[in-house]
Amino acid sequence: MLYSLAIKNILASKSRTLTIFLLSMFTTAFFIVYVAYTDGSHEQMIKSSVEIYTGYAHINTKGYQEESDYDHLIEDAKQVETFLKQKPFVSNFSPRFETYVLLSQKEKTVGSMLSGIIPSRESSLSRLKSALIKGSYLEDNDTRAIYLGSDLAKRLSVDVGDEIAMIGSSLDYSTAADLFVVKGIFRTGLFDFDLSSAFVNKDYLDSIMMSENKASYFVLDFDDNQAADSYTKILSKSLPSSYEALSWQALLSALVQLMQVDSLFGYISISVFFIVIFFVIMIFSYVNIYSRVRQIGLLRALGLTSKDIRILLFNELLIITLVSVSLGAVIGAAATYYLEVYPITISGLADTYKEYGIVSDTIPTHFDAFTIAWNTFSIFILNLSSIFYPIYKINKLSVTEAMRYV
Amino acid sequence: MKLINISKTFFPDSPKEVKALVNINLTFEEGEFTTLSGESGSGKTTLLNIIGGLERASSGSIFLDNLELTALSDEQMADFRLRHIGFVFQAYNLISVLTVRENIGFIMKLLRFDEVEIDSRIDELAVILQIEDILDKFPGQISGGQQQRVAVARAVASRPKLILADEPTANLDSKNSERLMHMLRTLNEKEHVTVIFASHDRYVLDQSRRIIVLEDGAVIEDH
Ligand SMILES: Nc1ncnc2c1ncn2[C@@H]1O[C@H](COP(=O)(O)OP(=O)(O)OP(=O)(O)O)[C@@H](O)[C@H]1O
Ligand SMILES: [Mg+2]
Numbered sequence: 001m002l003y004s005l006a007i008k009n010i011l012a013s014k015s016r017t018l019t020i021f022l023l024s025m026f027t028t029a030f031f032i033v034y035v036a037y038t039d040g041s042h043e044q045m046i047k048s049s050v051e052i053y054t055g056y057a058h059i060n061t062k063g064y065q066e067e068s069d070y071d072h073l074i075e076d077a078k079q080v081e082t083f084l085k086q087k088p089f090v091s092n093f094s095p096r097f098e099t100y101v102l103l104s105q106k107e108k109t110v111g112s113m114l115s116g117i118i119p120s121r122e123s124s125l126s127r128l129k130s131a132l133i134k135g136s137y138l139e140d141n142d143t144r145a146i147y148l149g150s151d152l153a154k155r156l157s158v159d160v161g162d163e164i165a166m167i168g169s170s171l172d173y174s175t176a177a178d179l180f181v182v183k184g185i186f187r188t189g190l191f192d193f194d195l196s197s198a199f200v201n202k203d204y205l206d207s208i209m210m211s212e213n214k215a216s217y218f219v220l221d222f223d224d225n226q227a228a229d230s231y232t233k234i235l236s237k238s239l240p241s242s243y244e245a246l247s248w249q250a251l252l253s254a255l256v257q258l259m260q261v262d263s264l265f266g267y268i269s270i271s272v273f274f275i276v277i278f279f280v281i282m283i284f285s286y287v288n289i290y291s292r293v294r295q296i297g298l299l300r301a302l303g304l305t306s307k308d309i310r311i312l313l314f315n316e317l318l319i320i321t322l323v324s325v326s327l328g329a330v331i332g333a334a335a336t337y338y339l340e341v342y343p344i345t346i347s348g349l350a351d352t353y354k355e356y357g358i359v360s361d362t363i364p365t366h367f368d369a370f371t372i373a374w375n376t377f378s379i380f381i382l383n384l385s386s387i388f389y390p391i392y393k394i395n396k397l398s399v400t401e402a403m404r405y406v
Numbered sequence: 407m408k409l410i411n412i413s414k415t416f417f418p419d420s421p422k423e424v425k426a427l428v429n430i431n432l433t434f435e436e437g438e439f440t441t442l443s444g445e446s447g448s449g450k451t452t453l454l455n456i457i458g459g460l461e462r463a464s465s466g467s468i469f470l471d472n473l474e475l476t477a478l479s480d481e482q483m484a485d486f487r488l489r490h491i492g493f494v495f496q497a498y499n500l501i502s503v504l505t506v507r508e509n510i511g512f513i514m515k516l517l518r519f520d521e522v523e524i525d526s527r528i529d530e531l532a533v534i535l536q537i538e539d540i541l542d543k544f545p546g547q548i549s550g551g552q553q554q555r556v557a558v559a560r561a562v563a564s565r566p567k568l569i570l571a572d573e574p575t576a577n578l579d580s581k582n583s584e585r586l587m588h589m590l591r592t593l594n595e596k597e598h599v600t601v602i603f604a605s606h607d608r609y610v611l612d613q614s615r616r617i618i619v620l621e622d623g624a625v626i627e628d629h
Contacts, residue, residue, distance in 0.1 A: 001512070001515045001516050005501075005503070005504070008503040008504065009503055011503075012502070012503040294498050295498075295501060295502065298495075298498060298499070298501065299501070300484065301458075301460055301487070301493055301495075302487065302488065302493065302512070302513060303484050303485065303486075303487040303488025303489070303491075303513065303516070304484065304488070304516075305480070305481045305484040305485070306480070306481075307481070308484075398460075398461070399460045399461075400455060400460050400461055403460075403495070403498070
């Protein structure tokens, strides 16, 4: 009886019902899409960082992450090579030697990260080769050829074929200097990376820096990169004790944390919006319930307890919220799913937002059933809890007060 | 039903203090048809509300058979009202989202009467109260006189021990008042339901078998 009365009241209070219904439905759908978009962009930023250059895992000496200097280099690169060759789940790997140098052309001088790489092996581990926009990629027997980031080339005002000078420090801390010819220019879209990175053939760089058989670290690919975390744990156990294997989660921990902080701020700012919705629903419930005070007084005079009234009013909102939030969840989930399959593409987006690590013109969304479920559930609970105060207020009136209420 | 030393004071110990009822002692027998009368402000409504448990007495007690009503908790009193008391108020008696039929059957439904029994009872009362034609209408679609008759039907439908009616005729014209009282009297005689009114309306007084007159919260006449 209380249920059918609740449904009749819902249908009778049209403006209340419609307002709460639409509000809950749209907030639910909006929240789901918003979170999917945030998660999607974070995922894409991390994925780009990993795939463009960082890689899914590294092997380096312990202490290298804290101090990436010449004192923490891999001293015997061949030993690590042999070790890695014996691991069937390591599908590709390559050593890198990274050092900070000054590059200059005429009166322009720019600090840069210069990496010695093995060009052929690198091409399957990073996107360096496919990021080429001018000239050509490095080859394994190249000597004085340099591969420059597009923004770095711009700062140096050089083009393919131009000569640039390099001054750095070799392993014995004597000055190392050489001239390089720009062989190719790349562009990954990662702003910092394109602005500060340059690559040369490792063999040749080793001869200048006196770093033969040394490496800053090895970058690796696994047969299943989703399992990078557990593979690196396996590797760490069997590596000589001075080495460690780190997965991308550990390598990019700063970035991962940044994303978490960003998500948190996202939730905080969106929760302000939800609190507003909460109060709007509460006010509508309040006004609606007060417009029915006499009826409620009558029901209590007839013999309904204040608990019955609580159940009746709660059920009214429960039914509206259940239907609208479910509908909102379906709409939100469908929109999210659609956007994941057919992402919105805005040309020029990557250019505008490259500082934020966005390297694609598409707006990424991430469909995740669990996230959608808890988003929906939170809104459901939040909206439902807005009824408690109005119920509390109305039940504080005595039966006769309620019946006399005007 | 026995009322022993019932008093009611509003805003006790404050400058606004009102002694609405002072030491009321009364006994009501089963099947009575009684009116509480008196001038405006004499305490009729207050007494009726206390009997029905809508308000609590400041002191004194009410016994029904051996049950002390004044000792019941709010929840217990609500349940007691639901099972044993039918109310007819001056106005706003009906639940606006329910049809006349649903309004009459409302309490029976809450008490989980059998559907068939509910329907036959509604039809039976509809004939006595002459509301057969409006059973499927909503309260907003019928006249004041019809609304009061529907309220009476709802009050008696579940065969409560006691009907309390506060100025049931106050918003009705003389013809409708007479009709309502006649029907209530018929129900009282047919079903032996106890009816207590609070009213100073001539039509109510004319039909009553016992009249209790209140003045300043005290009984000054009982015949
Ligand atoms: N809720 C209340 N708060 C304060 N005083 C009240 C309250 N209800 C009634 N009173 C006072 O108690 C006294 C009795 O009121 P009551 O309503 O019982 O009179 P009544 O006989 O029913 O009058 P009427 O014929 O006008 O309906 C009056 O003085 C009234 O002002
Ligand atoms: Mg009165």
